[in-house]
Amino acid sequence: MDTETLKTTALSDTHIKLGAKMVPFAGYLMPVQYEGLSIEHETVRNAVGVFDVSHMGEFIVKGAGALDLIQRVTSNDASVLTDGKVQYSCLPNADGGIVDDLLVYRISADEYMLVVNASNIEKDWNWIKQFNTEGVEMKDISDKVSLLAVQGPKTAEALQSLTDIDLKSMEYYTFKKGTFAGIENVVVSATGYTGAGGFELYFENAEAENVWNKVMEAGKPFGIKPAGLGCRDTLRLEMGFCLYGNDIDDTTSPIEAGLGWITKFTKTFTNSETLAEQKKNGVKRKLVGIEMLDRGGIPRHGHDVVDAAGNKIGVVTSGTPSPTLKKSIALAYVPTELSKTGSEVFVSIRDKALKAVVVKIPFK
Amino acid sequence: MTFPENLKYTKDHEWIRTEGSNAYVGITEFAQSELGDIVYVDINTVGETVEAGAVFGSVEAVKTVSDLFMPVDGEVLEVNPLLDAKPELVNSDPYGDGWMIKIAVKGSLDSSDILSAAQYRELIGH
Numbered sequence A: 001m002d003t004e005t006l007k008t009t010a011l012s013d014t015h016i017k018l019g020a021k022m023v024p025f026a027g028y029l030m031p032v033q034y035e036g037l038s039i040e041h042e043t044v045r046n047a048v049g050v051f052d053v054s055h056m057g058e059f060i061v062k063g064a065g066a067l068d069l070i071q072r073v074t075s076n077d078a079s080v081l082t083d084g085k086v087q088y089s090c091l092p093n094a095d096g097g098i099v100d101d102l103l104v105y106r107i108s109a110d111e112y113m114l115v116v117n118a119s120n121i122e123k124d125w126n127w128i129k130q131f132n133t134e135g136v137e138m139k140d141i142s143d144k145v146s147l148l149a150v151q152g153p154k155t156a157e158a159l160q161s162l163t164d165i166d167l168k169s170m171e172y173y174t175f176k177k178g179t180f181a182g183i184e185n186v187v188v189s190a191t192g193y194t195g196a197g198g199f200e201l202y203f204e205n206a207e208a209e210n211v212w213n214k215v216m217e218a219g220k221p222f223g224i225k226p227a228g229l230g231c232r233d234t235l236r237l238e239m240g241f242c243l244y245g246n247d248i249d250d251t252t253s254p255i256e257a258g259l260g261w262i263t264k265f266t267k268t269f270t271n272s273e274t275l276a277e278q279k280k281n282g283v284k285r286k287l288v289g290i291e292m293l294d295r296g297g298i299p300r301h302g303h304d305v306v307d308a309a310g311n312k313i314g315v316v317t318s319g320t321p322s323p324t325l326k327k328s329i330a331l332a333y334v335p336t337e338l339s340k341t342g343s344e345v346f347v348s349i350r351d352k353a354l355k356a357v358v359v360k361i362p363f364k
Numbered sequence B: 001m002t003f004p005e006n007l008k009y010t011k012d013h014e015w016i017r018t019e020g021s022n023a024y025v026g027i028t029e030f031a032q033s034e035l036g037d038i039v040y041v042d043i044n045t046v047g048e049t050v051e052a053g054a055v056f057g058s059v060e061a062v063k064t065v066s067d068l069f070m071p072v073d074g075e076v077l078e079v080n081p082l083l084d085a086k087p088e089l090v091n092s093d094p095y096g097d098g099w100m101i102k103i104a105v106k107g108s109l110d111s112s113d114i115l116s117a118a119q120y121r122e123l124i125g126h
Helices: A012-017 A037-046 A066-073 A118-129 A155-162 A205-222 A229-239 A272-281 B029-035 B117-124
Strands: A021-025 A028-033 A049-052 A057-062 A086-092 A098-108 A111-116 A137-140 A145-151 A175-180 A183-189 A198-204 A285-292 A304-306 A312-322 A327-335 A344-349 A352-359 B014-019 B022-027 B038-042 B055-061 B065-069 B074-079 B101-105
Touching: A012 A021, A028 A229, A037 A049, A037 A229, A049 A205, A049 A229, A057 A066, A057 A118, A066 A111, A066 A118, A086 A118, A098 A118, A111 A118, A118 A137, A145 A155, A145 A205, A155 A198, A155 A205, A183 A205, A198 A205, A229 A312, A229 A327, A285 A312, A285 A344, A304 A327, A312 A344, A327 A344, B022 B029
Parallel strands: none
Antiparallel strands: A021 A028, A049 A145, A057 A111, A057 A137, A086 A098, A098 A111, A145 A198, A175 A183, A183 A198, A285 A327, A285 A352, A304 A312, A304 A344, A312 A327, A344 A352, B014 B022, B022 B101, B038 B055, B055 B065, B074 B101
């Protein structure tokens, strides 16, 4: 893709000034790293790092039928949400796959915010819209909203001086709307994609540079650093979090992907009958964590998983050397009979079959 | 960034340092910085004669895999034994302990594909 046709975030110039390496991602020009992937990864694991993830999409769904619409299109049960609660969910398609995974924010009983992947904004919008038969108000605010993910064990402490909201007392997957860095109506959400703890901040684009600077300033005594999409991927992979387009897509079922926990049959939703049957009768393949035992290469998206005889039995969907664990880890679809912890499989890397073992996620 | 004058370079970002009829080959400081943290160096061509421009191995960074191209016709004599345990030497000392292979030079280094430090700097705009 031409760099000229790429979209930017309100902070693109800030990243370039900081010396970030910018790459095309989901149609946006995004920072993949600043100082270096490993140091940014460690900063987030041990202290606090800031990601600009403004490319993510946000929809507001509002009105008397809002919950009903969300219940029909998502797999998790949004009726259990109360005001200020967040839920991880997915949009199943009609063919057994996944349109996207998303977060559902309950602002009030009749108003929700859906946060979707940047690459799927238009696709999700059109998908949800076709189920909106009751005239629920839908607003795509993606281009107006900036999103910073401030992540790491020192985040609450680092950001506390910027807000009256008591950050430490906020539970995981809850949010509050309030004044942050002097700006009103910032959504402060105790969520993230790193497993390191922290907060995600949603606010208007016009405030982006201001918020960024104040966060960096407040975080200085805590060793804050800007963090790029490179370490966002290695961090999420260590936790075994799925990445849409890699580990889950239009052809993978949430049951196969280990997302049974966000697939609730307390209601009906797109393709829920098929998925309920899968849950009951089992699936042929499962997404599992694997750890490489042999050296010889890094498992990566698209590498074949093979048996001892070299026959293809599955596929790697994400893989990386783990900066924290100092070993190579991957997510892969394997036959269900080999999905148990301890099962031996091989990954074909440059025509070599390298031994790996199925392990529990998060990786340890 | 440094590009020592006593080395020759290629447009594929390898350097070559001759020692009699043999030579050491590695990747440039520019190449290692573009790749980022190197985690694995995979070279299985020891004992083989590889033509200039052909692939003699690959180098894996956290996010990418890149082929390594032979700068000149030659036989791969040895792979740097340090790299198996410490591939990060390619990042920290690309022209020293981060060398990749030792070769017996069989082709000519007087080719237009072999660049001086100044020509290489110009190529990468440094």
